[in-house]
Amino acid sequence: MAKHDPDLSLLFHALADPTRRSILTRLSRGSAPVTELAEPTGLRLPTVMRHLGVLQEAGLIATAKDGRVRTCAIVPEALAPVGAWLDEQRALWEGRLDRLEDYAMKLMEERKS
Amino acid sequence: MAKHDPDLSLLFHALADPTRRSILTRLSRGSAPVTELAEPTGLRLPTVMRHLGVLQEAGLIATAKDGRVRTCAIVPEALAPVGAWLDEQRALWEGRLDRLEDYAMKLMEERKS
DNA sequence: TCAATAGTTAGCGGTATGGCTAAGCATGAT
DNA sequence: ATCATGCTTAGCCATACCGCTAACTATTGA
Known part of the structure; x- marks a missing residue:
């Protein structure tokens, strides 16, 4: 396990922007050139x-790039680390009995005595 | 479908920082007060x-907050939207035959003729 | 050849992020 | 009452982010 995981940071950061997520979703319907990707965003090319x-x-x-057209396509495997991290965390998080509600209840119990 | 999904953006942004991820992992082993969370990070309290x-x-x-101690705990359900988005994308991305490699191969095919 | 098309590069401006110090404010222990 | 503890607030600094315009390059089509 890498201590610092630049991979995950890059991935999460990339996914944190709505425009970027919409581009990904758009690309999931097929590869597209830059201009075509830009159009629905309402943003400028640069x-x-x-x-x-x-x-x-x-x-x-x-x-x-083919001629003057740059074609973009998704790389499905790239999501793997995200899924892996998510699974790992869910495994750790699940079944935890020390959520805040439980902590609060514990406090109330103690207060009774 | 929500056009702007502030939820996802907030989540992904929060997860994009190694320190924050490490705090989450630490909390998966149990709730903890702020000072205890700060210690292993090497960062200042603020x-x-x-x-x-x-x-x-x-x-x-x-x-x-109980007395002068603030206790922090994870909220496992919070990861749900991330998992949902991931599943959704994976469903869309899978089986796609227009990845770049395929696009490149298509080009080469065309060049042969 | 010339002009339109598709990207690209450079650089500006406002805001957000991530770190810090210094000072403040409760609460708990003495 | 006083002091240590644990958090909180305010504010500074450097860097990164996200949008833009303007100007440039490189194809393609007429």
């Missing part, structure tokens, strides 16, 4: 380019 | 407080 850069940096998309 | 604020804002933790 701005979208930046978002694509973040997504690519996180490994969530891959791009290739 | 800084940790801020992180806790972000986690709480995202709904990932809950806190309660």
Whole structure:
């Protein structure tokens, strides 16, 4: 296990933006060139380019340029670390009896005595 | 479907920081007061407080003050939206045949003719 | 050749983030 | 009453983020 996990930080950061998530969802319906991705966002091209850069940096998309058109596509495996972390945490979190409600109840118990 | 999903953005943003993730993992082993959470991070209290604020804002933790001690605990259900989004995306992404490799292969095919 | 198209780069501006110190305010112990 | 403890607030600093415009490059089509 890596102590610092830059991978996860990059992934979560990339996913934290609505525009980027919408781009991913759009790409899940098929690869697309930059301009086509930009259109529904209402943002300017350089701005979208930046978002694509973040997504690519996180490994969530891959791009290739053919002529003057850059085609973007999702990289499905990239979500794996997120799923793994989530499963790991859920395993740890589940069955925990020391949530705050329980803690509060414990306090009330103690107060009775 | 919500167009803007502040929930997801808050969650992903909260999870994008290694310190915050480590705090969550620490809390998965049991509730703890602020000072105890701060200790292993090597950060100052106000800084940790801020992180806790972000986690709480995202709904990932809950806190309660008893006397001068504030106890923090995880809120396991809070991860649900993340899992849901992940499942949704995986469903969309899977079986996709237009990844970049395939796109590249398609190009090569076309070039042959 | 020339012009439209598709990206790209550079750089600006406002805001948010993540760290800090210093000082304040309760609460608990003496 | 006093002091230590545990948190809280206020505010500073540097850097990063997200939007933009303007200007540039590189294809493609007429």
